[in-house]
Structure formats: C-alpha cells, structure tokens
Amino acid sequence: MSSNELKEKMMSLKNWAVVGVSGNKDKFGYKIWKTLKEHGYTTYGISPNYDELEGDRIYKSLSELPEKVDIIDMVVPPRLSITILEEAKENGIEYIFFQPGTYNDEVVAKAEELGLNFLTDDCVYATLKKGAH
Template sequence: MGKTEQNKSQMLEMKKWAVVGVTQDESRYGYKIYKLMKSKGYSVYGVNPKYSEVDGDKVYGSLRELPESIECVDVIVNPGVALRLLDEISELGIKNVWFQPGAYDESVLEKAVGLGLDIVYDYCVYAELLK
C-alpha cells in the first residue's frame, strides 16, 4: 500500500469529489472538509443519509444518488461503514478513495486494495489543502 504519496498528489489535482460523512456540525471535519473543498474550487457533493442539506446545499443519501460521476471519494465515517461503502464505490467505477484518519482499519485497506482502488490514508485532506 505504498503509493500513498503519489496517489495523494494525483487526487488533490482531481476536481470532482464526494465527501461521505458530511455533517451540519461546524466543529466536525465532515463539515470543515466539505466547506474548504468548495472554497478551493472543487466540485464537491456531500453524502450522508442523515441530512438533506448542509448550508443550503443538497446532501445525497448515497453515492448512487449523485447527479454526475465523481473522480474521488473522501471517506469520513467509521471503519465498519467504510468497509460496506467500498462495494458501492467499486460498483460505480470510482477508482480513488481518500480515507480520513479514523475512517479505516487494516480490513478496510485490504479490501480497497483488493478491489483495485487507488487509496490515500494516514493523511487528512483538510490539512493537505491548507498547505
């Protein structure tokens, strides 16, 4: 799983993202990452079945509901949810997944690699975008 540095640079160049685990709670990274990506010019969709909107933007219940294809998924959910999410990501043909700290464990990473996904982990997209 050693291509993380290369994958990180490539993913940050991609402009169409989904943030799975977006939230209305301004103190949480699900909110902060979504807002920062939008402010940096990314086309970003929030995904969380618990919400219908965040700051007036539509939030989708699943990746399948998105109105267009995306290039990368930022995962901000617990490892159990992330593990199930990988099947949907693979079925939709999405190849790039960024796991936020706390969103993965060894089984999640192994499954992602087994599905042929390009992944980033051990890095926070929020911190990377602030550099």
C-alpha cells in the same frame, strides 16, 4: 505510484464526494466538505442525516449523485467505510482518501481486493489548509 504521486493525482481531481458530511461545524465531515468547496472543487456531501446543508443538496448514497465523482473522501467509521467501498467500485470510482480513523486492516484489505487507489495516514483538510497541493 508512490503515495506522494498518488496524493498529487488525487488532489488534481476536481469532483469529490465527502462520505460522512456533517452540519456540525466543529467536525471534519463539515470542515473537509467546506474547504474542498472553497478551493474550487466540485464537492458532494453524502449522509443519511441531512437533505441539505447551506443550500446544497446532500445525497443519501453515491448512486444518487447527479454525476460520477472522481474521488471519495471518507469521514465515517470503518464499519461504514467498508460498505462504501463496494458502492464506489460499482459506481466506477477508483480513488479513496481515508481520513484518520475511517479505516482498519479489514477496510484496507477490501480496498486492495477491489483494486482501488487509496491514501491513508493523511488529511485532505490539513493539506488544503497548508496550501500543499
């Protein structure tokens, strides 16, 4: 599957988890979470730093989510991304959207080793803002 086909497939999935959600409106962890919700995606925030944001419950881990999500949007540093990949695999989540700065060679190798479908060098926020999905 080409990266364009993969991106199209990922954008068609409706249940997302934003790992690294933030209450800081200037950060991508907030902008991505908010924009996904505004575009009709079921979006769960994952962060150990919040219990809720704007009335939505925020979860500490993927295994706490009330339902299985289709895709994870990573907004955390590579050292955290790599641990989330194992948790994603354990929870049957196959699709990972790595925001810029959330991955390195080790993270990409781990995603490949686990057989996950993932995108790098792209931004879901920019995609939704452009309306290109």
